[in-house]
Amino acid sequence: xxxxRLPVILLLVFLTMAFxxxxxxxxxxYKDYKIRGTITDALTKEPINATLVFESVxxxxxxxxxxxxxxxxxxxxxxxxxxxxxVEVTSDNYKPEIDTVLIGGNQSGLNFELLSxxxxxxxxxxxxxxxxxxxxxxxxxxQEISELVMLLNQYPDMKIQLExxxxxxxGRRANIELSExxxxxxxxxxxxxxxxxxxxKTAAFGGSKPISTENTEESRQINRRVEIRILSI
Numbered sequence: 001x002x003x004x005r006l007p008v009i010l011l012l013v014f015l016t017m018a019f020x021x022x023x024x025x026x027x028x029x030y031k032d033y034k035i036r037g038t039i040t041d042a043l044t045k046e047p048i049n050a051t052l053v054f055e056s057v058x059x060x061x062x063x064x065x066x067x068x069x070x071x072x073x074x075x076x077x078x079x080x081x082x083x084x085x086x087v088e089v090t091s092d093n094y095k096p097e098i099d100t101v102l103i104g105g106n107q108s109g110l111n112f113e114l115l116s117x118x119x120x121x122x123x124x125x126x127x128x129x130x131x132x133x134x135x136x137x138x139x140x141x142x143q144e145i146s147e148l149v150m151l152l153n154q155y156p157d158m159k160i161q162l163e164x165x166x167x168x169x170x171g172r173r174a175n176i177e178l179s180e181x182x183x184x185x186x187x188x189x190x191x192x193x194x195x196x197x198x199x200x201k202t203a204a205f206g207g208s209k210p211i212s213t214e215n216t217e218e219s220r221q222i223n224r225r226v227e228i229r230i231l232s233i
Contacts, residue, residue: 033103036076037110039068039089047073048114050091057084057100079103088150093117096150098143117151117158123228128186135181137189145186148228149193161201161229162186167220168207175206183226201231 039050049070054077056062062085068075079085082104089097094114101110115123127144130136137145152158164179183202191197212219 033079033082034076035079035103035110036074037112038073039075039091039112039114040073041094042113042115045113047071048091048094049073050075050089050094050112050114052077053088053090054079054085055088056081057086089114090150090154095123096147096154098147098150100143117155117230117233119230119232121230122163123230125226125228128226130182133178135178135185137185145189148186149190149195152190152195152199155233158233159199159201159231161203161231163203163205163227163229165205165209165223165225165227166207167223168210169220170207172206172208176204179206180204186226203229 039048039052040046041048047070048068050068050073052066052068052075054062054064054066062079062081064077064079064085066075066077084100084102087097087099087101087110089099089112091114094116097112097114099110099112115121117123125144125148128141129138130141131138152160162183164183166175166179168175180202183204187197187200187202190200207223210219210223211225212222
C-alpha cells in the first residue's frame with residue numbers, strides 16, 4: 001500500500017510545482033502593459049488625429065492598432081507581450097513616423113510629433129548616416145528612409161527634391177560631388193522600393209549652405225545633412 005501511495009504523492013508534488021512554474025511563465029508572457037501617449041504637430045503643438053500600428057519584431061506575430069483623438073491627441077493601447085515593437089504613426093497631411101520601442105519595464109508613455117507636409121516645405125532627414133567621405137547608406141539610416149517611402153506612397157502624386165549638404169572641410173568640387181552621390185544613392189533606394197524616378201529630383205550643394213558656421217565637430221555634423229523639398233502634392 002505504501003509503495004502505491006508514494007508515487008501518487010510524488011506525482012502530486014510534481015504537478016503542483018509544474019503548475020506554479022508554468023503559471024508564472026504564463027503571467028510573464030501575458031502581462032498587460034497599458035501604453036499611453038499623445039500625437040501632436042511638431043510646430044504648433046496642436047493635437048493630431050492619427051493611426052498607430054504596433055508590430056512585434058522581428059516577425060510581426062503580434063499586431064495592435066489604435067488611434068488618437070482630435071481634441072487632445074491622446075491614445076491608449078494594451079499590449080500583452082514584453083518585447084520590441086515597430087510603431088508606425090500616420091495621419092493625413094503629415095509625414096509618417098516610424099520608431100522601435102521596447103514594451104515592458106517602467107515604460108508607459110510614448111509621445112510623437114509629426115511634421116505637416118505642403119508644397120514648398122523643407123523636411124530634414126535627421127537620421128541618415130554615411131561612412132565618412134563616402135556615399136553608401138549605412139543600415140541605421142533605413143528606418144528614416146522607410147518613412148520617406150511611406151510618405152511618397154501616401155501621396156502618389158507628390159514630387160520631391162532631395163537636397164544634399166556636406167560640411168565645409170575639403171575642396172568645393174569634391175564636396176559637391178559627395179553630396180550629389182549621397183542624394184543619388186537615396187533616390188536609388190526609393191526607386192528600388194517602387195517610387196517612380198520622375199517623382200524624385202536631386203540637388204547637391206556641398207558645403208555652400210551651412211546651418212552653423214562654428215568651427216566644431218558638432219557644427220560639422222549638423223551641416224552634413226539631407227533635406228527633402230516638397231515640390232508638389
